[in-house]
Amino acid sequence: MNTAMTDTGTFSTLTSVAVMQPARADVVIRAADVNYAYGNGETRTQVLFDNDLEISRGEVVIMTGPSGSGKSTLLTLIGALRRMQEGSLEVLGQDLARASERHQVELRKNIGFIFQQHNLFSSLTAIENVRMATALRGGSVQEMNNRCIEILGELGLGERLNYLPAELSGGQKQRVAIARALVNHPALVLADEPTASLDAESSRTVLEVLRNMADGPARTTVLLVTHDQRVIDHADRIVNMVGGRIVTNSLTRIAVRICRALAQLEALKGLSESTLSRIASYMTVETRQPHETIVREGEEGDRVYVVGSGVADAYVGGEFDEELCFGEGFGMISAYFKRPNRRTVIARTSMELYVLSKDDFLKALAADRSFENRIRTALMANAPQPGTVAAGA
DSSP states (O other), X not given: OOSOOOOXXXXXXXXXXXXXXXXXXXXXXXXXXXXXXXXXXXXXXXXXXXXXXXXXXXXXXXXXOSTTSSHHHHHHHHTTSSOOOEEEXXXXXXXXXXXXXXXXXXXXXXXXXXXXXXXOOTTSOHHHHHHHHGGGSOOOHHHHHHHHHHHHHHXXXXXOTTOOGGGSOHHHHHHHHHHHHHTTOOSEEEEESTTTTOOHHHHHHHHXXXXXXXXXXXXXXXXXXXXXXXXXXXXXXXXXXXXXXXXEEEEHHHXXXXXXXXXXXXXXXXOOHHHHHHHHTTOEEEEEOTTOEEEXXXXXXXXXXXXXXXXXXXXXXXXXXXXXXXXXXXXXXXHHHSOOOOSEEXXXXXXXXXXXXXXXXXXXHHHOHHHHHHHHHHHHHTOOOTTSSSSOO
8 A cells, every 4th residue: 555646546535434544553543533632611611622643654544624624733732733632642652641751752763744834944065954853863964964965865955955044945945854854764754735835846855755755665654734636646645634624535546446447337427537536436346355245146236346456257157257357347236226236246366346325325316416317217217237336146
């Protein structure tokens, strides 16, 4: 899950796809029932409500939502810049609900912070501003200088090493601040609108550096609060907050793959990107192993499947019917279509399947008139074709 997204193609809409959680042994951030309020007594205002979140090592995760939704508050709790009040929060193995001030200080040494304000020292050059951060990690003067030169070069500032902040543009100053946050190769990067003041080229450069850190041997975890749509192509997941609550938690590249697979279904061809994305938002991701039977002929079904990867074999009456691969559907919502599965489907290889349960199928129908009309047309024809959402196997 840690390569940059390259298949944005036609489908870039973000959806709240329910997916498998990160492996717990590799979790860098684990929050459960996190609440937070400002003020006391009559002035007390709660801004976070029962938030749960897990982020794995090497993930690049976007946190988005309207202003005042609690994003920055949650970010500062994760960064040990604010004391926990209620709930549990573990960051890099440290329990922040119980951590002493000293332990929180030590934790912050392993976190790279990027804020909207660059906060550079006006009397220090670019390289000197970055070099200040290297004191948090041991090394010779030469080694620290080399690290500063390397990260500033990666961010396109190789020719600005000895410039004072007053001699730099706003975007260049922001990149110096980003270099300062990344120079020690932190285990975790927390960023609040890191690309807001950058042009398209500079933004792309910064995001590629972050993506490479996540994909590299250290597998740095990156959590960004942002409204910048340019970030999406470099992210693994998007967390959306509304009113102090995490309301969606999506794996963006899986959402894209689901939309592409749905677009191959004969029954859905011609539907808009927004409709396909809306259908995808109700689908879950499952895997199957070779020789595993997925559905059986004649049995009542409560799910439909779309093949994301791998190959399955379909059988009718015990005889081979056809091979099923990417973008082909099978399965049945028997209670809706008044018929059982018409084929047995067995995985030939390892498979990734996109699954729509009965309840979520009904929700998708209610949520999108285009999808409902397409399914009604299939029902009226009373002869759904093999491999469609309406009938399949």
